[in-house]
Amino acid sequence: MRIERLGRVxxxxxxxxxxxxxxxxxxxxxxxxxxxxxxxxYTQGLAGRPEHVLAPGDIPVVATNRGGQVTYHGPGQVIxxxxxxxxxxxxxxxxxxxxxxEAVLRTLADWGVTGHRVAGAPGIYxxxxxxxxxxxxxxxxxxxxxxxxxxxxxALGIKVHxxxxxxxxxxxxxxxxxxxxxxxxxxxxxxxxxxLATIGVAADPAAVREAxxxxxxxxxxxxxxxRPNRAPPPRNADEPERR
Numbered sequence: 191m192r193i194e195r196l197g198r199v200x201x202x203x204x205x206x207x208x209x210x211x212x213x214x215x216x217x218x219x220x221x222x223x224x225x226x227x228x229x230x231x232y233t234q235g236l237a238g239r240p241e242h243v244l245a246p247g248d249i250p251v252v253a254t255n256r257g258g259q260v261t262y263h264g265p266g267q268v269i270x271x272x273x274x275x276x277x278x279x280x281x282x283x284x285x286x287x288x289x290x291x292e293a294v295l296r297t298l299a300d301w302g303v304t305g306h307r308v309a310g311a312p313g314i315y316x317x318x319x320x321x322x323x324x325x326x327x328x329x330x331x332x333x334x335x336x337x338x339x340x341x342x343x344x345a346l347g348i349k350v351h352x353x354x355x356x357x358x359x360x361x362x363x364x365x366x367x368x369x370x371x372x373x374x375x376x377x378x379x380x381x382x383x384x385x386l387a388t389i390g391v392a393a394d395p396a397a398v399r400e401a402x403x404x405x406x407x408x409x410x411x412x413x414x415x416x417r418p419n420r421a422p423p424p425r426n427a428d429e430p431e432r433r
Contacts, residue, residue, distance in 0.1 A: 191220070191221040191222060191223050191272070191274070191407060191410065191411040191412065191413045192220055192221070192222045192223070192413070193222075193223045193225065193403055193407075193413050194222055194223065194224045194225065195225050195226075195399075196224055196225065196226040197226065197227070198226070198227045198228070198229065198265065199226050199227075199228065200228065200229060200231075201228045201229070201231040201233065201252055201263060202231075202252055204224075204226065204228070204271075205233075205252070205254055205357075208224070208271055208273065208356040208357070209255070209356065211273055211356070212273060212349075212351050212352075212354050212355075212356045213351065215273075215275070215354055217275075217278075219275070221272070221273060221274045221275055221278075221279075221410075221411055222272075222273040223270060223271070223272050223273070223403060223406060223407070223413065224270070224271040224273065224358075225268070225269070225270055225271075225399050225402075225403055226269050226271070227263075227265055227266075227267060227268070227269060227395070228263040228264065228265075228267070228269065229264070229265065230249045230262070230263070230264045230265075230369060231249060231250050231251075231252055231262070231263050231264070232246055232249055232250070232251040232252070232260055232261070232262055232263075232369075232373060233251075233252050233253075233254050233256075233260065233261055233262075233263065233347075234251060234252070234253045234254060234259070234260050235254060235256045235257050235258035235259055235260070235261075235347050236254075236255055236256065236257060236258075237257065237258060237259055237377075238253070238258070238259045238260050238377075239259065239377065241374075242259055242260045242373055242374040242377050242379075243260055243372075243373055244372050244373055244374065245372045246372060246373075247372065249262075249369055249372075254347075254349075254357070255349050256347035256348060256349045256357040257347050257348060257349070258312070258345075258346075258347040258376060258377075259374075259376050259377030260373045260374070260375070260376070260377070261345045261347070261360070261373075261375060261376060262369045262370050262373060262375070262383075263360060264365050264366060264369060265365060265366075266362070266363055266364040266365030266366070266385065266387075266395060267360050267361065267362050267363060267365050267385075267395075268360070268361045268363055268395055268398050268399045268402055269358065269359070269360045269361075270293075270358050270359050270360075270361075270399075270402055270403065270406055271356060271357060271358040272290070272355055272356075272358055272406060272410060273354065273355065273356050274286070274354065274355045274410055274411065275353060275354050276350065276353045276354065276355060277353040279410060279411055281410075283348075283350055286348075286355065286410075287312065287346065287348065289409040289410060290346055290348075290358065290359050290406070291307060291312070291313070291314055291344075291346065291359075292405075292409055293359070293402060293405040293406045293408075293409050293410075294314045294344045294359060294361055294402070294405075295314060296405040297361065297398060297401045297402045297405055298314070298316070298343070300401050301386065301391050301393055301398075302322050302391070303316060303321050303322060303343075303386070303389065303391060304316065304317070304321065304322065304323060304324050304325075305343065305344070306326070306327050306340070308327075308336050308337065308340070309336070310336075311336065311337075311376070311378070312345075312346045312347075313342055313344050313345045313346050313376065314342070314343055314344040314346075314361075315337070315340040315341060315342050315343065316340065316341055316343050316384065316389060317339060317340060318339055318340065318341050318382065318384070318389070319339060321389040321390075321391075337378065337380075337381055337382070340382070341382040341383060341384035341388070341389075342375060342376070342381055342382070342383050342384070343361065343362050343383075343384050343385065343386070343389075344359060344360060344361045344362065345359070345360050345375075345376060346358070346359045346360075359402075361398065361402060362383065362384065362385035362386065363385055363386050363387070363393055363395040363398050364385055364386060364387040364392075364393065364395060365385050365387075367383055367384070367385060367388065370383040386398070
C-alpha cells in the first residue's frame with residue numbers, strides 16, 4: 191500500500207480524486223493510503239438529514255457518497271483515506287470497519303489514552319472523566335444514554351465501490367472544536383466531540399498521523415517505504431482554502 195502525504199488540501203477536490211481513482215482502478219492497481227488535513231468543511235453522508243446541520247455559517251457543506259450523517263473536518267485533525275481492494279486483501283466490509291477502528295484505538299494507546307466503541311455508533315469514544323482508564327465500558331450507560339460520560343474523538347465513514355474502499359477515518363488531535371456545536375455530530379443531538387488536547391494530551395498532529403498510518407498498514411496491508419509527497423489535488427474555486 192502506497193502512502194501519500196497530501197498535507198492540507200481542500201475537501202471537495204480530494205473527494206473527487208478519491209472517487210476517480212477508485213472508479214479507474216483495475217485488478218492490479220496498487221492500494222494507497224492518503225493522509226491529509228482539510229480546511230474547515232462540513233460533510234454530509236448519504237443518510238445525512240438537513241436538520242442535523244444547525245448553523246453552518248460560512249463553513250461550506252459538501253454532500254458526499256460515504257455512509258453516515260454530518261461531520262466536521264478542520265485543521266488539527268488527522269485524516270486517513272485507505273483506498274483498498276477488499277477482495278484482494280481478503281477482508282469483508284464489517285472486518286474492514288473494525289480494523290479502521292482498531293487502528294485508532296492503537297494510536298490513542300500510543301499516547302496513553304483508552305478509546306472505546308459504542309454499539310451501533312461507528313467511531314471511537316473516550317471517557318471524559320478518565321480518558322486514561324483502561325477499564326472496558328460495561329453495562330447500560332447512565333440514564334439509558336449510550337454516550338453518557340463519553341466524548342467522540344474519531345469519526346468514520348466509508349464508501350465501497352466494486353469491492354474497493356474510499357473515504358475513511360478522522361482523528362481529532364488539536365483543533366478548534368466549536369464548529370461541532372453547529373451540527374448534530376454524526377446525527378446525534380448533544381453528542382460531545384473532543385480531541386486529544388481537550389483531554390489533556392499534548393500531541394503533534396504529524397506524529398499522530400504517522401502512528402495512525404503505521405497501525406493502518408499493520409492491520410490492512412503492508413506499506414511501501416516513505417516516498418516524496420504527491421502534489422495535492424487542485425483547489426476547487428467554489429471551496430476557498432482556509433488557513
